[in-house]
Amino acid sequence: xxxxxxxxxxxxxxxxxxxxxxxxxxxxxxxxxxxxxxxxxxxxxxxxxxxxxxxxxxxxxxxxxxxxxxxxxxxxxxxxxxxxxxxxxxxxxxxxxxxxxxxxxxxxxxxx
Amino acid sequence: xxxxxxxxxxxxxxxxxxxxxxxxxxxxxxxxxxxxxxxxxxxxxxxxxxxxxxxxxxxxxxxxxxxxxxxxxxxxxxxxxxxxxxxxxxxxxxxxxxxxxxxxxxxx
Numbered sequence: 001x002x003x004x005x006x007x008x009x010x011x012x013x014x015x016x017x018x019x020x021x022x023x024x025x026x027x028x029x030x031x032x033x034x035x036x037x038x039x040x041x042x043x044x045x046x047x048x049x050x051x052x053x054x055x056x057x058x059x060x061x062x063x064x065x066x067x068x069x070x071x072x073x074x075x076x077x078x079x080x081x082x083x084x085x086x087x088x089x090x091x092x093x094x095x096x097x098x099x100x101x102x103x104x105x106x107x108x109x110x111x112x
Numbered sequence: 113x114x115x116x117x118x119x120x121x122x123x124x125x126x127x128x129x130x131x132x133x134x135x136x137x138x139x140x141x142x143x144x145x146x147x148x149x150x151x152x153x154x155x156x157x158x159x160x161x162x163x164x165x166x167x168x169x170x171x172x173x174x175x176x177x178x179x180x181x182x183x184x185x186x187x188x189x190x191x192x193x194x195x196x197x198x199x200x201x202x203x204x205x206x207x208x209x210x211x212x213x214x215x216x217x218x219x220x
Contacts, residue, residue, distance in 0.1 A: 047211070050209075
């Protein structure tokens with residue numbers, strides 16, 4: 001079955017860069033958009049952006065200036081970098097296959 | 113961007129009852145690219161419905177979706193104890209993908 005496993009640093013200081021990676025198993029990496037979504041504590045879901053196997057990206061305009069996504073098809077992995085983080089970026093970050101399969105989530109806390 | 117508004121914010125019902133959740137879009141969702149997700153505490157969201165009315169794999173048939181354009185509905189017939197959770201609608205027709213603010217379904 002399709003599984004997404006994600007990892008990355010969980011505690012950052014303001015102005016640092018958030019970095020997360022997600023590896024996909026049980027599914028072809030091609031033909032899909034691979035997505036990052038976040039959920040602030042007690043709040044709803046926010047789409048960060050997506051990338052496909054060829055590296056084509058779509059980013060949320062509200063975060064576009066700070067977001068970089070990349071893909072490594074040889075490892076069935078895709079990654080997220082979010083620069084210049086602040087306390088407002090504290091959230092659980094999820095990777096997902098567009099809408100249907102989700103990673104387990106990573107809590108990222110930004111605190112000095 | 114397409115804004116999705118869900119109602120009600122909280123729905124209190126008893127097991128065995130019927131739940132009707134609404135999702136209204138600020139503009140038409142093309143191709144009915146509207147999904148419904150369920151989220152339980154401490155868990156990632158789970159896809160229930162895609163394409164407004166198609167059940168995802170393994171989803172019981174007590175969950176059904178309907179609607180088109182700007183108005184969509186998720187219906188849960190015969191509520192089971194495990195159905196009490198937060199439900200989100202999501203449109204994936206237009207970038208940026210957006211989510212509703214959620215409806216909390218709680219036990220009455």
